[in-house]
Each structure stands twice: as C-alpha cells, then as structure tokens.
C-alpha cells in the first residue's frame with residue numbers, strides 16, 4: 001500500500017516487546033535482575049550494574065496518572081477500567097456530532113500497523129509498532145466545519161475505576177489538543193493495538209492518540225471525547241506547569257526542558273551504558289512535518 005508519509009523504521013528497529021511493557025521498571029531500576037533474566041540476551045546488556053534511582057532522576061517515567069503516580073500503579077490498577085463497551089463523543093464544530101460506539105467506528109476505519117519512534121520528554125526513546133487508524137479518517141467521518149482550528153481530546157473520568165483520580169495531582173479529566181492540521185496529518189493515529197495485540201489498559205485501552213513527532217505526554221489515553229474548536233484548547237501538562245510544558249510539545253533538541261537537556265536520548269534496549277544519541281528534530285519526521293511549523297518561532301511555541 002502506498003503511503004502518504006515516509007517512515008523508514010522497520011521490524012528490525014522495534015524495541016523488543018518485553019522491554020516496552022517493562023520499561024518503567026527498567027527505567028527506575030526496580031527488580032532489574034529479575035527482568036533481565038526474562039529478556040532475550042543482549043536486550044539488557046549492562047542492566048544488572050544499574051544504580052537504583054539513577055535512571056529515575058534523569059528520566060522520570062511515563063505513566064497513566066488516573067491509576068496513580070507510583071511506578072507500578074498503572075500496571076496494578078488499570079485492569080479496573082471497563083473498556084467494552086466504549087463510546088466516543090464527537091462534538092463542537094462538526095456536521096455529524098454524536099456519541100459513536102467504538103465498535104461502529106472501527107468497522108468503518110482502515111486499521112494499519114505503524115512503526116513509530118516514541119519519545120518520552122525526559123530523554124529516552126523507543127520504537128513501537130502501534131496498530132490503529134488515521135485520526136483524519138475519523139474527523140472526516142464527523143465532518144469538520146469551516147472555521148474549526150483545533151481538536152481537543154478528553155480521557156474518561158471514572159473515579160470508581162480510577163483510584164489515582166482521588167488525588168488532585170493534576171486536574172481531571174486529562175485533556176490534550178492538536179492544531180487541526182496536526183490532527184489531519186497522516187502520521188497522526190488513534191491506536192487500538194500495540195505489537196499486534198489489543199492495547200493494554202495501562203497503555204490507554206481501548207483507544208489512545210499517538211503523534212510520533214511529539215513527546216509521549218501528548219498521547220492521551222482512553223479517549224472518550226473529541227471536540228473541534230475555534231480556539232486553542234487547554235492541555236493537562238501546560239495547565240499543571242506552563243513554564244515546562246507548552247501546547248506544541250514537538251520533539252525539539254534545540255529547546256531544552258527547564259530541568260534537563262533534550263539534545264540527546266537513550267534508546268531503550270541499547271543498554272544502560274550505551275552512548276546517548278543525538279535527538280532528531282521532530283523525532284526524525286522533519287521532512288514530513290516541518291512545513292506545519294514554517295515561520296513559527298519554535299522556542300516561543302514549545
């Protein structure tokens with residue numbers, strides 16, 4: 001199938017599945033020996049020498065705060081979330097607003113596998129095979145009206161199934177947003193699977209956003225509402241700390257996070273003492289997406 005986008009990553013580049021699912025433990029140095037034993041040889045070369053916490057300090061870890069901020073909380077509690085049946089409300093500036101059953105949506109979408117770089121803001125990266133469909137197809141089905149400029153996303157908020165929401169660590173529900181042209185770009189997908197399996201609850205089941213040229217936190221999980229708007233919508237991390245997190249959140253090695261450099265990254269699976277690699281502009285998708293930001297000051301619009 002001919003693609004309207006270029007992505008030269010292949011199966012050989014992908015992060016081994018075991019590393020994807022266990023990366024929080026790897027990153028935080030918990031039970032390093034145990035995990036190393038369960039992984040293919042070579043995948044975890046120098047792991048056993050890891051100083052606990054050293055990675056935590058430099059990386060932080062990716063997450064699903066609705067299930068808690070502890071390292072193991074999402075894996076422990078995300079099973080509490082009921083993901084079937086699932087309804088997505090599409091509203092705002094669309095011709096066909098309404099509540100869409102996910103099963104109906106999926107029957108109309110072309111599902112594909114995409115192998116993408118996925119980068120956490122704190123300086124580590126993976127290459128992950130997501131399964132999903134283009135967000136543009138869903139928006140086209142809803143009928144975007146003239147004048148719509150942004151797409152707002154909202155995660156399900158169910159306190160009884162999400163123990164982390166009892167604490168006001170961030171404002172609930174989790175929200176994110178894209179400019180309409182970013183949302184319509186063929187690289188932007190709604191993912192329903194990973195490694196050819198339905199997505200795990202802790203990774204955002206049954207459906208989450210993936211924007212491969214932006215940081216991980218842009219990838220809002222368990223989406224229940226998509227709203228077309230005229231004005232730039234609020235985003236969770238910008239609301240929590242606007243000095244550190246902006247609306248755009250493009251992977252940009254020239255703009256450091258206030259507390260750490262983003263000029264280099266460590267690829268999960270390369271080993272803890274492997275040389276850091278230079279971070280690629282837009283996560284390696286520069287030729288695909290740079291034109292979206294032509295003329296913009298990306299230091300001001302971080």
Ligand SMILES: Nc1nc2c(c(=O)[nH]1)N[C@H]1C(S)=C(S)[C@@H](COP(=O)(O)O)O[C@H]1N2
Nearest residue numbers: 062063064065155174203216217219220221
């Ligand atoms: N609803 C919701 N979506 C979320 C988060 C969250 O806490 N809640 N965390 C974000 C962050 S910070 C990251 S790095 C990615 C991590 O996704 P993954 O670990 O499943 O790949 O999810 C993002 N989406």
Ligand SMILES: [Mo]
Nearest residue numbers: 062120216217
């Ligand atoms: Mo993150």
